[in-house]
Amino acid sequence: MSKDQHNQQCKTDENSSEICTCCGGDVFQEKEPLWKQKSLKIIVTSAIIFALGIVLENLLGQGLLAEVAFLAVVAVAGFEIIQSAFKGLLKLRFNMSFLITIAAAGAFLIGHGEEGAAVMFLFYVAEFLEDYASERARSSIAALLKLAPETAYVVRNGGEIEIHTHAMDLGEKVVVRAGDKIPLDGLVVKGQSAVDQSPLTGESMPVTKKEGDEVFAGTINREGYLEIMVSRKSDETVISRIIELVRQSKDKKSKTEAFIDRFATYYTPSVILVAVAVAVVPPFFLGMSFEEWFYRALVLLVVSCPCALAISTPVSMVSGITAATRKGVLIKGGEYVEEMKNVKAMVFDKTGTLTEGLLEVAEIVPFNGNSHHDILQLAASLELHSKHPLAKAIVKKAEDENIQLKDVTNFKFTAGAGLKGEIQGKMFYLGNKTFIKQLNPLDGEDILGKEVRGKLKEYDSEGKTTVLLGKGQEIMGLMVLMDRIRDSALETVTFLKNNGIKTIMLTGDNEGTACRVATQLGLDEYHHGLLPEDKVNKIDELAQQYGNVAMVGDGVNDAPALAKANIGIAMGAVGSDVAIETADVALMHDDLSQLEYLVKLSRKTMGVVQQNVVLSIVVKSSFALFAVLGLITLWMAVGIGDMGLSLAVILNALRIGVAKAY
Structure with missing residues (x-):
């Protein structure tokens, strides 16, 4: 959708964030195909004009027309670069664009127009590649997060109508059929299905959802029909919080990243001073050729641009x-x-x-000739009337073993102790040792007996929870519960x-x-x-x-x-x-x-960061030395020392997200 449409639907202002926190969408207009983008058109146009200039100069001997062509390349490919340089200069910030602008202008002044054009063109290509890599990383996040559908089928006035998710109220029911994405967080009120939560949680297998279970926006209903009562609005869902979290993560830099940012701030003006020294000292103090050392200074400026070093850490972190x-x-x-x-x-x-934080019945110990089945059946029948966590575990155990429960009358629950009730005219009680003692008129220790006391002591020492089932003066059995690892x-x-x-x-x-x-x-x-x-x-x-x-x-x-x-x-x-x-x-x-x-x-990400930083420093240092010695040209400085190195750093970082190394 367009920015205006988005703002109207999502109530986003003109200065909204890059990623909308309510729907996950890009607030800017949809991206055009790569071949239609302005940047690529500039690259193609500049390449054609540059090639024409080379032909005019070297094959047709039209030096003046060639210079015009090279200036046209600078005008087309270098417009934004020069604009950025002057903006930085007004703020007394010597950015990379400033270095390139000086280098290109200097090349033209000493009669190397083709190299000045090449510097601008290749730097623009390098910037395009960096932007494309960053866009790919940002787009991959946006694609991951932009999961929830924009509309949903809501049940109103006995029928279904399709409305925008932002227009839905809490408590409304939405209908989700097999194959559809769940539009908002909510609770299942009707139906059962397998829901694919992998886009949100990374789970490999679908999770069965039934009445009372929570479901989340952006997950996929794989099988059955579900009716869901909305529990969170579109800007409060789990996925919207993830979007906000990812957006904020861009501002939280690592120590390495922050150090490189500070380093780049002081590095650029230092490079300019060194380049000035290279251009001035040999000609004026050692009597060497001004044109030659001025050219070397220009090459040094270009090759010293810290592009690759600056992006080496952030592109790795984003990946x-x-x-x-x-x-x-x-x-x-x-x-x-x-x-x-x-x-x-x-x-x-x-x-x-x-x-897991959920108790389960780990063991059932019968006493006095009672069976495992009888103890579980009676205990679960009593616990069916309780909401205690122990009750859920015992009832679930009975369900797992397909045990049919019995009716209970005269049920009474004592908080923190136990419960009792009549089953088929007989009174049964279920609870801890203290509860048993309180219920029985005789000495509780006599009721428990040596065997029961021994078992209780054993399980207590192991940190396990125990529940006793009794009838009258008889302890029928012991249930052992524990939190499953x-x-x-x-x-x-x-x-x-x-x-x-x-x-x-x-x-x-x-x-x-x-x-x-x-x-x-x-x-x-x-x-x-x-x-x-x-x-x-x-x-x-x-x-x-x-x-x-x-x-x-x-x-x-x-x-x-x-x-x-x-x-x-x-x-x-x-x-x-x-x-x-x-x-x-x-x-x-x-x-x-x-x-x-x-x-x-x-460990892998930081390994890649170290590789990128070391590679950037080694290559830049080597090329800087080659520049001072006059062993490389301007186009080599940009094409290999800048653009080539930046591309290598980007590709190395992107493999973090695609390589199966963990």
Whole structure:
């Protein structure tokens, strides 16, 4: 859509951001095909005129007409360059365009018009290639983020009408059929389907969504019919927050990038002074040819343009951040790509990070001749009337085993202790050891017996949760529940340890539970019984001990610790406002294996940055020496020392996003 159409629909002003945070669209007019773009037309026109000038000068002997042709090349290809040079000069800033303008003007003054034209033409081509590479990187982000459709079918007055997503209200129902993209974040109120969340989270397999499940704008309904109640407006969706995050990431530079920016500020005027010295000292103090040393000074100016050095880091960072976004890993800026390479300790929250944060029935222990089936059936029948997390786990276990539940009457729930109810005229109770003692008129220890007490002590020491099922004076069985460790946790911890990164767990849980998880995963250390403020203090201690510390948490109760760490990494950021706002890196899918990808990406990106910086310095230094010695010409300085080097740097950076190296 055009800028005017966008502004009308999205209420964007004339000075809006490059990427719209409500729809992900470019506020400028749609890009024309490459062959229709003005820049390419200028390049082709300049090339033809330049070739004509060469023919006029070398084949037809028309020197004056040739000079006119070369001046025309400067006028066509150099107009924007010269304009930029004068704007910089008015602000007392000696930019790259200023160096090129001086070099071209000097070449014409000493009778090298063809080289002056070549300098302008080749520099314009170099600028075009840099802009094209940057546009490709920016466009790849925009294409990734511009996922949600602009219109949706909403249910109104008993029928379906198609309206713009920005015109929808919270609570309205939208219809999404198989193959359609989900237009807005919401809850499924009707239907069931497999939803492809890979554009948003990087998950390889579609996720089954049914009534009550949350879905997100930009994901794809692969199979069935869904009706979704809108829970977020178009400018509040997960995808709109990602767009804003990516837009802001461009302003957060790495230390290397910031250093090169500062270096370039002082570098350009220094080069001008050296070039002046080269042009003045040999002719006026050593009696050498002014024309020859003036020409060498011009070559030095051109070859010293820090184009390749200036773009070596940002183009690499953009490429790395874009590649990560495609994998469902959001990095808020280049500084965090660089910081990740230096991490010495990875600190994990336990619940929801190393573990799934959901209890499951791990074991059922029958007593007094009762069966596994009977205990689970009775316990699930009672828990069906409760909303406690334990209840969900027990009922799910019964569902998984296809156990038919029984009716319960006279149900009574005691918060934090247990519950009881009648099943087929008999009263059953389910709860912890304290609850059992309170219910029974006799001494609770006599009711439990030696065998039950032994089992309870064993599971308590392992940090597992236990629930007792009883009837009258009889303890029928024991149910053991635990928070399941994530499938990818052990592999991730092993990778980190093998790469010299310490693994540490901080948790508010008891020592038994913390010890069990730490032992199973082989963590280097763990700290238990911590409140949120305790975790912050512990991060401080670990930073003093190890230096660079990363914290991985769920982004909600761990927000203070995430903010305190050198790098805060939020798990499962989809749907979590706090995660995206607080963390420096957000893993959109609950997958710890993305940490391995993140570490490898950081190391690869910084490796490419180092390659680009070293290559730029070595080539520029060599060509500067060749320039002073008179071994290269102006067109060689631009074509190889500037344009060629810039292209090499760009191509090297772009391979971060395409090479399968992690």
